[in-house]
Amino acid sequence: MTQRMTCHEYDALLAGDLEGELSPEERRSADAHLLECGRCAALRAELLQIAAAARELPLISPSRDLWDGIAARIEAPVIALGPTTERGIGRRQRLWVVAAAAALVVATAGTTYVITKATVEANQSQVARAESGATRRIDDSAGTTLVTNSQTSPADAAFDREVVQLRALLEQRRPDLDSATVALLERNLQIIDQAIAESRAALAKDPGSALLNRQLHNALGKRVQVLRTAALLPVGTN
């Protein structure tokens, strides 16, 4: 008679389960365990969801230096970690929250990068045309001013989506994080928000300004960057 699988035993099979590489016997045992164990079933479902979401992503290059570090880590030699039993379920669950945050960061960073790059290039092209005399100022009545673009463009929308997601993650993780560090990051977010507001106000007066568009874009990028930092802070940082 086959013994019932424990959570610990299922953890050891989890990667294989997600990849569909379990033997028939392992599959039967795992399925039986998943029927009885809400924790493992939920964890599996969550990871499958993340993996499915990740598969839906377009082939993109993550922003700036993020991928360099990931690639370096993947390429680094692997050394055996300690036995799984050293790690408690609570810690593991927190790790998966961070993993989800990291997955989100990787995904949104890439998406945001692609969208914003295209939009900024388009905006700069418009500005270049304006500066060259081809179009002195983009027609407000057409609703296509750079100010309008800066508020409703795909870049802004991508930034806004990522900001919402990262703020939600930060709130979820806040109880685990050092309050002083979070407060410091929030002070910096206020500085950034002020810069964004100033840039947008100036753009309202001078919609053709490439400088103001760059300043706004820099500040928007900085906001996402700081939020990523906050969302990915180590637990209990102090």
Place this chain on the structure above:
Amino acid sequence: MLRRTALAAAATMVAVLLAGPLRAAHAALPRQDDRGRDRGGVTGRQTIDTTFRMNKGGLVDLEVTSGTIIVTGTTGNEVRVRANAGGGRVRLRASSTLATLRASGDARYEVSVPAGVRVVMHTNSGDLTATGVQGDVEAENVSGGVRLSDISGLAKVETVSGGIVATRLMGGARIETTSGDVTLTGGEGEITVDNTSGTIVLTDIRSSVVRAESLSGGVRFQGDVVATGRYEFSSHSGNIRLTLPPSAGALLTLSTYSGSINTDFPITLQQTSSGSDQKELQFRLGTGSARIVAESFSGNIIITRGTARDRQE
């Protein structure tokens, strides 16, 4: 940011998604226990003092939750590790290509590494120091200072609130902090510095690619202007002050929305913008071969003639 946590987690996710190839790679590697002599395989002790051989291209990966890490470069081919975990435990795993040092609780690491070894240092709270390392160095913390000097490889630093003081980074630098001040004195290779609210001071720089960007902090640069170089400086509300060699050859583009622009170089005006409030000044110095761009929203831009070594490459 906080790439290490992100990377650990992201790598976990990537590992889930790409577990097949990774697992194959892992299986192909000998485990520490399979390698015969477990040179650095020390676990569960409060202190460690040991040496082991490491090949060029090897990696020394040092991590402690809270504490101090000091790394120095040395000759020969051996890594020396001295670690004290106070009331906690320290764990070292080592081979000729990879060494990892971890500790629970507060700890102090003192490690010396030979030339060609890459060093990664990480602490959540504590100071990180590397001196004379002839290889790449990565230093990452949340709070606590980072001090680097005489690094021949690429120096990558990432902090949240910790200040960064670096001297003679000869293989380039990528420095990123949220609110820490950055002071780099002496640097070559590609230099990138990015923060939100701290100041950035770059002095005695000999690089053809420099980018420094702050949001509310000031940015200062003093160094050579390489003929083919590109130099970009930006701040939203901080002042940008560039001290250039008297015979610098560069095309400068200076833009500010509500700040002022001042230069003590005699300039030939190329273009002045615009119908708007913003000020843009573009002018050529000498050959005009390098590109220097400085932009701010409300900060002032000041270009001064320096007394730095006059070297055009």
